[in-house]
Amino acid sequence: MDSGKKVSNGSTKSTVIPRATIFILLIIVLACLFIVDILTGSVDLGFKDLLRSLAGKGDTATLTVIRDFRLPRALTALLAGMALSVSGLQMQTVFRNPLAGPYVLGISSGASLGVAILILGLSSFISVNVAIIMNSWALVIAAWLGAGLVLVLIMIVSVRVRDIMTVLILGIMFASAVSAIVSIMQYFSNESLLKSFVIWTMGSLGNLSWKQLFVLSISVLAGLLISVITIKMLNALLLGEDYARSLGLKVRSARLLIFISTSIMAGSVTAFCGPLAFIGIAVPHITRLIFASSSHNYLVPGTMICGSIALLASDIISQIPGGGRVLPVNSVTALIGIPVLVWIIIKRNKFIRLS
Amino acid sequence: MKSEPEIISVDKVLIGYDPGTVKEKILLPAISVGAAKGEMVSLIGPNGIGKSTLLRTIAGMQRPLGGEVRFSGRNVSAYSNNELARKISFVLTGSMVVSNISVFELVSLGRFPHTNWIGHLTRNDRYSIEEAVASVGLLPHMYDNVGQLSDGEKQRAMIARALAQDTEIIMLDEPTAFLDLPNRYELIYLLRELSVTKNKTVVFSTHDIHIALREADRIWLATGNGIQEGCPEDLALSGAFDSLFEESDLSFVQDEGVFVSPVRTRMTIKLEGEGLLLYWTERALNRLGIKARSDAVTPSVSIEASEGVAAWKYESSVVTKQFGDIFSLVNYMKSVLKGDN
Numbered sequence: 001m002d003s004g005k006k007v008s009n010g011s012t013k014s015t016v017i018p019r020a021t022i023f024i025l026l027i028i029v030l031a032c033l034f035i036v037d038i039l040t041g042s043v044d045l046g047f048k049d050l051l052r053s054l055a056g057k058g059d060t061a062t063l064t065v066i067r068d069f070r071l072p073r074a075l076t077a078l079l080a081g082m083a084l085s086v087s088g089l090q091m092q093t094v095f096r097n098p099l100a101g102p103y104v105l106g107i108s109s110g111a112s113l114g115v116a117i118l119i120l121g122l123s124s125f126i127s128v129n130v131a132i133i134m135n136s137w138a139l140v141i142a143a144w145l146g147a148g149l150v151l152v153l154i155m156i157v158s159v160r161v162r163d164i165m166t167v168l169i170l171g172i173m174f175a176s177a178v179s180a181i182v183s184i185m186q187y188f189s190n191e192s193l194l195k196s197f198v199i200w201t202m203g204s205l206g207n208l209s210w211k212q213l214f215v216l217s218i219s220v221l222a223g224l225l226i227s228v229i230t231i232k233m234l235n236a237l238l239l240g241e242d243y244a245r246s247l248g249l250k251v252r253s254a255r256l257l258i259f260i261s262t263s264i265m266a267g268s269v270t271a272f273c274g275p276l277a278f279i280g281i282a283v284p285h286i287t288r289l290i291f292a293s294s295s296h297n298y299l300v301p302g303t304m305i306c307g308s309i310a311l312l313a314s315d316i317i318s319q320i321p322g323g324g325r326v327l328p329v330n331s332v333t334a335l336i337g338i339p340v341l342v343w344i345i346i347k348r349n350k351f352i353r354l355s
Numbered sequence: 356m357k358s359e360p361e362i363i364s365v366d367k368v369l370i371g372y373d374p375g376t377v378k379e380k381i382l383l384p385a386i387s388v389g390a391a392k393g394e395m396v397s398l399i400g401p402n403g404i405g406k407s408t409l410l411r412t413i414a415g416m417q418r419p420l421g422g423e424v425r426f427s428g429r430n431v432s433a434y435s436n437n438e439l440a441r442k443i444s445f446v447l448t449g450s451m452v453v454s455n456i457s458v459f460e461l462v463s464l465g466r467f468p469h470t471n472w473i474g475h476l477t478r479n480d481r482y483s484i485e486e487a488v489a490s491v492g493l494l495p496h497m498y499d500n501v502g503q504l505s506d507g508e509k510q511r512a513m514i515a516r517a518l519a520q521d522t523e524i525i526m527l528d529e530p531t532a533f534l535d536l537p538n539r540y541e542l543i544y545l546l547r548e549l550s551v552t553k554n555k556t557v558v559f560s561t562h563d564i565h566i567a568l569r570e571a572d573r574i575w576l577a578t579g580n581g582i583q584e585g586c587p588e589d590l591a592l593s594g595a596f597d598s599l600f601e602e603s604d605l606s607f608v609q610d611e612g613v614f615v616s617p618v619r620t621r622m623t624i625k626l627e628g629e630g631l632l633l634y635w636t637e638r639a640l641n642r643l644g645i646k647a648r649s650d651a652v653t654p655s656v657s658i659e660a661s662e663g664v665a666a667w668k669y670e671s672s673v674v675t676k677q678f679g680d681i682f683s684l685v686n687y688m689k690s691v692l693k694g695d696n
Contacts, residue, residue: 232474236467238453245416246447247467247520248440292500294455297474 019291019298026290026305030078033312037074038066040316042324045070072213073206077311080205080273081283083220083265085307086227088280089287089299090258093234095168101281102266104168105259106150106175108275109182111267112201114146115139116182119197120189139200140212143271150174151263158255164241167255202328203274205315216272223265227300230258234296276311278333282341283307310337360428362523362556363390363413369421370408381420382408384581390558390573392523395550397567398560400577401600406560407448409577410528413558414445426524440468444517446510448529454502458512461501462487465519487518490553491545507538511545518549525549527559531566539563543570564599568612618644621692625651628658632665639681643688654691656684 039045043065052058053066087102095104103109118138153174158167186194208216233254236244241251269276287302288294311329314336318327365388371381382405390396398406411417413424415431424431426442434442444465453461465487466480476484488494491511496504501512510530517525527546531539543566550557550572561567567574568587576583576590578598583590590596596607596614605614618641626637626647636658637647654671667678669687678684 229472232467232470232472235464235474238456239464240447242416242447243445243464245436246414246440246443246445247464248437249467250436288455292455293457293460294453295460 019293022290023301023305026302026309030305030309030312033309033316034074034078037077037312037316038070040319041065041070041073042319042322068210069206072208072210073315074312075213076205076208076216076273077315078308079216079220080269080276081279081307081309081311082304083223083269083307084276084280085283085287085303085310086224086300087262087266089284089296089303090227090230090234090262091280092284093237093296094255094258095164096237096240097168098285099281100168102262103175103270103275103277103280105154105171105262105266106178107147107263107266108270108277109175109178110146110148110150111143111270112146112182112275113149113178114142114144115200116185116197117146118142119200120185120193137212140215140271144267146178147263147267147270150178151259151267155256155259158259159252164255199328200274201330203276203330205273205311205329206326208272212272216268219264219268223261223268224304226257226261226264230254230261231296231300233258234300238294238296274330276333277330278337279307279310279314282337283310285341286310360425361389362392362427363388363558364425364428365389365413365422366425367422368409368412368419368424370405370412370417371420372408374418374420379420383577383579385422386582387422388575388582388584390524390556392556393550393554394556394572395547395570396556396558396573396575397571398558398575398577399562399564399567399599400560400582404577404579406577407528409582410445410526410558410560414443414526415439416445437468440520440522442522443524443526444520444522446513446517446525446527446530448532454500456501457498458488458493458501458504458515459484459497461512462515462519465516465521468520483521484519487515488512490518490549491515505538507534507541510534510538510542514542514545514549518553518555522555524556524558527557529561530559531561531563540566543567546570565613618642620644620646622646623648623651625649625653625655626657627655628660632658632660636667636681636684639685640688643685643692645688645692 035047035050038050039047045062045065049058049062050066053063084102088100091100091102091104092098094100097104154167154171157170161167161170186197189197233244233249236247236249237251237254244254245251266280283306284299284303287299287306290306291298291302293299310333314329314332317336318329318332321327365386367385367387369381369385370383371379373379386409398409400406408417412419413431415424415434418432426434431439462484463476463480466476466483467474469483470476470480485494485497488497491514493508493511493515496508501509504512510533514525514527514530517527530546531542534542543561543563546557546559547570549555568591571587573584574587574590576585576595576599580598583595585593585595591607591609591612594607594609599605599607600614604617606617607614621644623646624640626633626640628636636656640647640656654669657668657670659666659668667681667684669676669678669684671691676687678687
């Protein structure tokens with residue numbers, strides 16, 4: 001045996017931080033950020049205010065701020081972060097591509113199309129108050145329908161096509177075609193409608209009512225539940241579809257199940273919060289670095305927590321301007337996330353391998 | 356003979372692509388081969404003849420265009436995905452793409468067909484994994500990342516994964532392709548070991564014909580005319596290997612069991628000597644196109660060994676020369692061939 005010749009790294013197991021400890025640390029960070037997120041916003045709140053409100057002793061104004069604005073926003077960030085990051089992880093594994101993300105199937109383009117038809121199309125004919133639409137169920141449903149349309153196309157393709165790369169390329173083609181239609185609509189729409197649409201594309205976490213939050217939670221939890229079921233399949237897919245098949249995985253059904261999970265999560269988040277970019281691509285990579293593993297036993301729960309942390313942090317930072325002004329979340333995730341990733345790449349001198 | 360069905364029986368199978376379309380392409384005439392339990396079978400043949408396609412077809416990853424493949428007498432298409440994964444494991448060609456998981460995690464993927472919906476590893480599963488890692492000699496690297504392993508170790512880890520799958524048949528497509536020479540031998544010996552000690556049926560394709568001829572119980576020999584099977588020795592005696600590289604000049608030397616590129620005979624000599632010295636001297640001279648013939652008289656090369664020191668003597672009608680090693684003899688013979696002397 002030549003195993004003795006190589007410098008053995010058999011001791012690495014004991015020198016690495018145990019993964020249970022990593023999970024506990026991440027959960028503590030998550031809890032802290034959640035509280036900080038509730039405390040930040042246009043009205044200054046202290047930790048004491050929060051405690052008093054929880055005890056039911058605070059003044060009604062503070063209570064209202066926390067109950068109707070801060071808590072829904074923080075919960076939205078929590079759920080959306082989880083959903084997008086897990087979707088991104090699933091897509092990166094299924095497509096074996098480090099640049100894949102939750103929107104690689106064209107879900108955000110589909111949602112954009114739905115919203116564009118609603119805001120830019122319908123509103124041009126019927127005179128309605130766009131401001132009302134922006135916070136309405138109509139917007140959510142339009143986005144859902146658009147995402148669903150693209151999803152059905154992808155499903156049809158993925159069941160018929162054996163090669164996953166073909167599915168990826170067709171997905172990108174669909175997304176581009178849909179974006180082109182949206183561009184045409186933007187070109188012909190008037191300025192105020194266009195601005196409303198552009199604001200939607202910038203993403204927002206703070207527009208959800210409790211009812212909407214309830215629907216979002218149900219969708220995200222359903223998607224996460226499926227993603228837990230797919231852990232074993234994702235691990236088998238790490239070695240590629242041929243190996244997965246030889247291990248007895250029904251590759252096309254697995255693909256379909258994973259796509260459904262991703263679509264439910266990414267579709268719902270996009271419907272309620274707009275297309276939140278970057279989180280879904282970056283967080284899985286960061287999680288791989290933290291856990292130094294490609295095993296989905298760690299990565300699926302790990303990306304859930306890291307995704308929430310990332311989006312809560314972005315939301316807190318987006319509140320920095322103060323005085324009721326809020327930066328677009330999309331810009332914050334990119335501006336904060338990119339330096340972090342670049343720093344990691346330079347420090348490690350390489351992007352951690354996808355699998 | 357046929358009391359119990361063979362573990363692998365390939366019955367008039369046609370392999371190829373795009374069945375039922377105008378592009379349908381059948382690679383080889385109908386193939387009928389088999390393998391018995393605990394046998395080590397080596398599939399050899401020139402590039403592009405369809406070795407990978409045949410292995411994939413047998414493993415049920417691709418449909419045959421005709422005929423049928425049976426495992427233990429049962430048609431492969433009658434097996435469910437999971438049953439098939441408990442019957443045959445596959446190690447694909449190419450280097451491994453995964454690097455960021457430990458050997459343990461990689462090998463545990465082999466338990467996929469045996470574990471529950473979430474992939475929970477029972478004590479039994481863990482035992483299988485450990486046993487698989489131990490039998491490929493990677494126990495010291497159990498918790499190392501696969502990316503830190505050498506190429507030979509990576510390939511052994513992939514074999515451990517197949518072992519953990521706990522199948523009667525292990526199929527490997529070009530398992531030695533990316534390895535250096537010692538690792539190639541080690542890997543083939545490992546496969547031999549598995550077939551003997553664990554009674555696994557090991558089927559592998561390879562370009563290392565010389566190792567295969569020595570170690571395989573059975574050869575599936577793929578040539579343009581179809582696939583012949585037999586034990587390596589029978590095939591060698593029947594002259595089957597001559598057809599292997601029909602398009603090249605390579606020929607199979609039956610009494611040595613090796614393939615050689617033919618050299619034009621440029622000179623015949625008388626060669627005297629014995630044992631190893633004679634063997635290696637003849638090889639060196641053959642390389643130059645100098646053939647030894649028993650009826651030749653001159654020129655002559657004689658090898659004399661006394662007290663462990665060998666000397667080579669070249670005699671022709673005009674000169675007599677002495678050499679202390681084969682290298683200087685060969686250099687001199689080159690000048691003789693050029694006509695300098």
